[in-house]
Amino acid sequence: MMDIQIPDISLSAIAPEITLTLTAILLLMLEVFAANKGRDHLGYLALGGILLAALLTTRLVGDPVSTFAGSYVVDNFGTFFKLIMLLAVGMTVLMSMRYNEDNGVDSGEYYAMLLFVTVGGFFMASGADLMTLFLGLETLSVALYVLAGYTRTRLASNEASLKYFILGALSSGFLLYGMALVYGGTGATKLAQIGTAIAHGQVSAPLVAAGMLLMLIALAFKVAAVPFHMWTPDVYQGAPLPVTAFMSAGPKAAAFAFFIRVFAEAFPAMQADWWQILWLLAVVTMTVGNVIALAQDNVKRMLAYSSIAHAGYLLVGVTVASEAGVSAVLFYLLIYTFMNIGAFAVVSVVAGKGEKYTTFADFAGLGFRRPLLAMTLAMMIFSLAGIPPLAGFIGKFYLFMSALEGGFVWLAVIGVLNSVVSVYYYLKLTVYMYLKEEGSAVEASTAPFSPAMAVALVIAVYGVLAIGVMPAGYLAFAKTAFLSF
């Protein structure tokens, strides 16, 4: 009889994932068995799980641990992305409590879905095997399809989840077929083995090239790069606001983790083939995102196009693919999480019950009605535009510096020009808030916001200011998380 070899399994390496999954399951059970409808305490339970997972994750900083027969690797790169995911989901839970109460959302399943998305993102950040990465991506996507359509009676939300589902499933198909071709070409599914096989030339080159291209298309879908961005504005506009905030930061970070890990570990030997494609993708994404954002009159949709443009800036770092480039991407994603979720949080306060007030006109006069709220939004918006001394400026500075150092002068120039264009539509919102007459959202935006929302906004403001003024510590951590190309 054949012996079954049990591979080396380290449960402590996946303790954060286990914590999150158990918390999610507990939430589902409490929702069913106890009279918990519409109460905040399920949110606090989710928050407790997130904090515990964050604690366990910080303890894994240090030397890389490879476990589950080498298909899961816990290194600083993955850990950095996990902390970004946890920050994003934590802020989202805080900003969801009031929203759920106002919009009649059953909270247990909602928080459980948020945690499942996070677990999927963890697997994308740490997977070292095509199989783990695929499963992580699907866990994340399937839970996100549900979240996008969570306010079931709102037509826009239905439509958002349907569109997201169709295009997400299409990109999963591309990803899977690409993985199959790479497997056929190299005979391996472990990223490290694929990398060695390609470096030694023991592969079927056409199969690997076609597979890489299909995987690239799927990943471009997931990070919302032009021309694969068509779903983003509709989904971001239709999904419930807290979910939109989360989608624009957490899952995007996870998709970039997947992107960088695959290209840094499996395809570094083919860099000469892929850098031009990425270069073009970065330029087109930045430009199209910014130009279309100029013409928007819905703030949610404007932020959706701004997030497409930001995916373009981040692709600059991936194209450069040097130590400076990759650590700049990590650093920028951390900053982006603070400022983008912060901006969406303010929008969700102004939008009110049923998200009635989301156009630019609804923000008119906000600076006089709600000075603190308007100041917070202005700060987030200026940070997104990259105006010093806020964090967004430092992040963009390191991204474009890395492009210059890597010899991609044109990429840096186009990036800077794009940020200049973006200032226009960000300033437009500020002009509405401070220089226009009061708009239609007067009654909604005088409602006091919940303490949980206040905490989320304080975290966002702290992040944007602290990283903007003293970036050294965060940047040093991002540098240790560098993954070698």
Add this chain to the structure above:
Amino acid sequence: MVITATFYLALSAILFVIGVVGVLTRRNVIVIMMSVELMLNAGNLAFITFARELNDMTGHVFVFMVMAVAAAEAAVGLAIVLAMFKNRETIDIDQIASLKG
């Protein structure tokens, strides 16, 4: 005639293309979901063929994972279509276009 691995790969490529074209051109959501299943199963067929050629078990295991994922995706997809149908009484995606710009 001997049926070689090339035949299986060609079949999987054809299925994949039919799936992609189906997703992009069909207007009925249920047919779109069937096209997505075709794409995933084309990937599965390619995995199995390569696994047989390479004499390697990994491809087989991958296919089991994909089948589970496809089932979960179909379940969530149908739920989304149902929620849509309750509100709009249509599953034609041309009529579901209130978000644009």
